Amino acid sequence: MRAIVVEDEFLARQELEYYIQTYSSIEITGSFDDGLDVLKYVQNHEIDAIFLDINIPSLDGVLLAHNISKFSRKPYIVFITAYKEHAAEAFEIEAFDYILKPYSESRITSMLTKLEATYERERGERAQDHGTPPAAWQPDRWQQNATQPGSASDANHHSVGSSQAFVHPAGKQSPSGHNTHALQGKISLWKNDNIQVIPVDDVYYASASEKVTNVFTRRDQYTVNTSITEFQATLPEEYFFRCHRSYIVNISKIREIVPWFNNTYLLRLHDLNDEVPVSRSKVKEFRQIMNI
DSSP, X not given: OEEEEEOSOHHHHHHHHHXXXXXXXXXXXXXXXXXXXXXXXXXXXXXXXXXEOSSOSXXXXXXXXXXXXXXXXXXXXXXXXXXXXXXXXXXHTTOSEEEESSOOHHHHHHHHHHHHHHHHHHHHHXXXXXXXXXXXXXXXXXXXXXXXXOOOOOTTOOOOOSOOBOOOOTXXXXXXXXXXXXXXXXXXXXXXXXEEEEEGGGOOEEEXXXXXXXXXXXXXXXXXXXXXXXXXXXSOTTTEEEEETTEEEEGGGEEEEEEOGGGOEEEEETTOOOEEEEOGGGHHHHHHHHTO
């Protein structure tokens, strides 16, 4: 999902971008502080959402939204503003949401979860109307997208170097056509231009980061050049749970379940200081799995 941020206050724009990057898998493809620049951009670039301030130079946010709402394929518009009085106009142009400044973290994260869920649902409906499932629903599509090893940084400050991960579920072939590993419960990961075969259970969790998926073990971080949905399709369902739009967790690695806002949870894992969120839409399923 691609989005742009339109905000003329630098600190406010930085804060909003931080929330989007931290609590969603939305890719920010541009940031703007001028309405006319935005109008030119959206006429030549396909985007899925706009986070839009109202008080911006050249062309204010309301007029900009009116223009964009007339597009044949209009993006979701989320107003983020200090002005309450434009809420009625936002409703008329069918804005997705209207959030008042100063930002509330829980309000922003709730909106992001709802936005991504709506996007996925409507994308699925459009695909069904055309008679083909969306790409994220095709579990073998990873075979078409794997590339040569790239570079990845280690969030836990281990020396990982250049790394790319290829995941081969039991009995499946690699992109080259060779069955590189057919043993049940193993996973093949690139690290420093070499393939390392490790038990799947060594994976603690995975997180989406723009167009790639980060995979974390006890000591290392790898990067898979596929979406988190495609990566999920290669993992055994009985051990790995999609607890959030942007996270997959190995259930056996959970050491503590911490109640969080809006009746959600944070998961603390054995051996790691990282925390993994459980989104509100996944809470019911998670409780059933964990018998809580």
